[in-house]
Amino acid sequence: TQLLEQSPQFLSIQEGENLTVYCNSSSVFSSLQWYRQEPGEGPVLLVTVVTGGEVKKLKRLTFQFGDARKDSSLHITAAQPGDTGLYLCAGETNAGKSTFGDGTTLTVKP
Amino acid sequence: GAVVSQHPSRVICKSGTSVKIECRSLDFQATTMFWYRQFPKQSLMLMATSNEGSKATYEQGVEKDKFLINHASLTLSTLTVTSAHPEDSSFYICSARAHVNTEAFFGQGTRLTVV
Numbered sequence: 001t002q003l004l005e006q007s008p009q010f011l012s013i014q015e016g017e018n019l020t021v022y023c024n025s026s027s028v029f030s031s032l033q034w035y036r037q038e039p040g041e042g043p044v045l046l047v048t049v050v051t052g053g054e055v056k057k058l059k060r061l062t063f064q065f066g067d068a069r070k071d072s073s074l075h076i077t078a079a080q081p082g083d084t085g086l087y088l089c090a091g092e093t094n095a096g097k098s099t100f101g102d103g104t105t106l107t108v109k110p
Numbered sequence: 111g112a113v114v115s116q117h118p119s120r121v122i123c124k125s126g127t128s129v130k131i132e133c134r135s136l137d138f139q140a141t142t143m144f145w146y147r148q149f150p151k152q153s154l155m156l157m158a159t160s161n162e163g164s165k166a167t168y169e170q171g172v173e174k175d176k177f178l179i180n181h182a183s184l185t186l187s188t189l190t191v192t193s194a195h196p197e198d199s200s201f202y203i204c205s206a207r208a209h210v211n212t213e214a215f216f217g218q219g220t221r222l223t224v225v
Binding site: 030031035040041042043044045048086088090095096097098099100101102103105 | 114116142144146151152153154155156159201203205207210211213214215216217218219221
């Protein structure tokens with residue numbers, strides 16, 4: 001069983017602060033996804049990273065895939081209350097099965 | 111992005127009854143659909159993977175006779191929770207993908223409450 005550990009599990013910050021969420025595994029993944037989930041809704045895909053060392057930017061969000069394709073990070077610059085939600089990473093194997101991390105609950109206070 | 115619709119979004123049932131949840135891909139043909147279970151403030155736990163026209167593959171610890179999955183067409187998969195008990199109360203989410211290595215799109219989830 002491939003495990004993905006996310007940290008921190010909970011994060012509460014003030015508007016305007018920066019934050020980083022980490023997703024670590026001992027397994028190699030063919031790709032890794034980051035999702036954001038609102039209460040009572042399904043996850044929404046933010047980004048997919050495929051290549052080791054890859055960096056992708058989505059407005060104030062920066063995603064990085066580790067060189068060995070075992071870990072990833074999500075950095076949010078100048079967080080806003082609208083960024084509040086559950087952030088999930090998911091690693092996909094060559095067989096097409098995804099394993100989800102434990103999730104990071106982010107609260108951005110105005 | 112593609113749309114995956116789950117129905118119902120919320121359901122309350124009595125203990126001992128069965129509940130069926132539908133997952134439909136509205137604008138693409140899904141060769142594979144996944145069913146997840148999520149407890150409050152926790153991550154998604156994969157229950158089973160279903161490929162159209164074949165039996166679902168269940169994850170370890172998931173009772174296949176309790177959680178019946180049918181993927182009879184390329185746009186519809188159903189999850190039936192049989193003889194539901196209060197501990198089955200949870201948020202059930204499906205996702206669907208057209209092919210391996212293509213994006214999986216998630217439904218909006220179904221909140222099941224067993225009383």
